[in-house]
Amino acid sequence: MAIQEQAQHLKTDVLVIGGGPAGTWAAVTAAAKGARVVLADKGYCGSSGATAPSGTGVWYVKPDERLREEAKASRYDMGGRLAEHRWMNRVLDRTYANMNQLAGWGYPFPLDDEGNQHRRSLQGPEYMRLMRKVVRKAGVTILDHSPALELLADEHGVGGAAGVNTQTGIPWTVEAGAVVIATGGCAFLSKALGCNVLTGDGYLMAAEAGANLSGMEFSNAYAICPTFSSVTKTAYYSYASFYYEDGTIVEGAGSKRGRSVIARNLMEGRQVYAVLDQAPEHLKPLLRVGQTNFFLPFDRRGIDPFTDPFPITLRLEGTVRGTGGIRLADELCATDVPGLYAAGDAATRELICGGFTGGGSHNAAWAMSSGSFAGEGAAAYVKKLGAHDGSRNLERKSTQPIVEEGKGSVKPSRAAEWVQAVQDEVKPYDRNLFRTGEVMTQSLNRLNGLWNEQREQAIEHTVDGVKAREAAAMTATARWMYTSALARTESRGMHKRSDFAGMDDNQHYRLITGGLDQLWVRPEQVCKEVVVH
């Protein structure tokens, strides 16, 4: 079927790309401000992304001064003191309001001893099914299985996006007054739970439109995971002991500080086993309920993780659990390009986490807060745009030409080779977890070559074309990552340089990066106050 029978063309106020927590909050919030909204998800809004298959804690802190100060201090040093108090305050406020709103929408929170709802965590399937319902009720048009392939822009700024429906093969174009990128981070197709839709697409599209990125050196999160499984939930490993095959203990191994010990053993070819034998008996039934999916792989293989040692690995979660992403230029999550907004993992999370993030609570809070900030920002921008709205002269911004079916130049096998080539540079612990200038320079040189090879290739409006475009986004992401990591000649947050072991007070700044063919990086001061928009 080489003939393109039809194309879908929509016009709206706000286009949201991505239908996870950040995207759905952006859509609902923009709609509440009176904007017409279209939401396009590359998978299915409700099941797609890192949140839907998981359970997560949420950074929900009552507005009590002492509690809030403790909450802000809890990860401030771990993050290399790159977070900003003003942003943490705003996110704590908004998360508190949004969680209460979720209760109003009917999320079934458990009850505490007094019979009040206990709003400290969310079960992904329940949460995202509810968000889809709320989005639909708000009158938002949802396009499922509709990856965006490129942004549209003119001299006024970004004005829409174009992509394809992977189930029907029909290309789509949405013209919009403003676009919110909520495409998640990049986990480099490592099969971390729910993460294979997260390939850095939003970073690439935003950069092609002229946006900048921030904190891309904080992109090397690895999760403890059974070797045979996709379930990258790490919280319960605080109850784990780690052993070698012969039953002797792995000295210094741990789920938080001791992860590098696990990595060094795995690098030397010594398999490490975990068993949750430190969990108190009375907590076991509670743990089973708390994270249903954690136990699923074990139950299905007949393993009791509380008593039976099982082999583990460290699976790359990239910027999904890392904190780098698109740079935000104001408090309503505008990017450096007019009309373009970013939220969730697609945007930098340094503003509340600095260079480190542990469990999901900050990430979940960031997604729902930045999502609603971006929705507000985009809706306000569209109102301001007013009269110009009708006279746009939009151009396609993809570096790679996006062409119709049958006219592309990438064989599916070639796209798979590119993916493998990127993974070879970003997955190994001796490249990306324990970093050195020499090794990262080698990786960056090869990745630059890979980009040069991909940038001229014509990408088809097909399932295979989408995969080739994902490969380009992964290549671009890896290049920004190592460009920033090379510029930060110290260790800070999750960025660990073997050749620069300590933290350097003179590098207490964020690193902004960007560019497509020629990459650049520059420091930006961490501000105590941000200008109110």
Added chain:
Amino acid sequence: MIEVISESKCIACNQCVSVCPTNVFDRVADGIPVIARQSDCQTCFMCELYCPVDALYVAPESESVIGVTESELSEQGLMGGYREKVGWGKGRKPVASHEYMYQLSKRSGF
């Protein structure tokens, strides 16, 4: 990875085709859906959770096909087990509201 679509149980509602984030299934005219792109499965278990008749099975192994059969799974009582634990389906209470969620948070901070 997704391993089984039960021919006897599937009602061809195509919910799995809709909800799969990585587009693993294909609709079939006048038939039940097929697993068309198994290697794209990211082992997120969402299809199994959304299946209203427990006709799907996702094996925990994320990198390889293990080739398990429906009769083996039924014997071990594994079909539909995840959906039951999450508390989805008629007459069930969502695990999200389970009292242990609060107890766990109180006792361990999770």
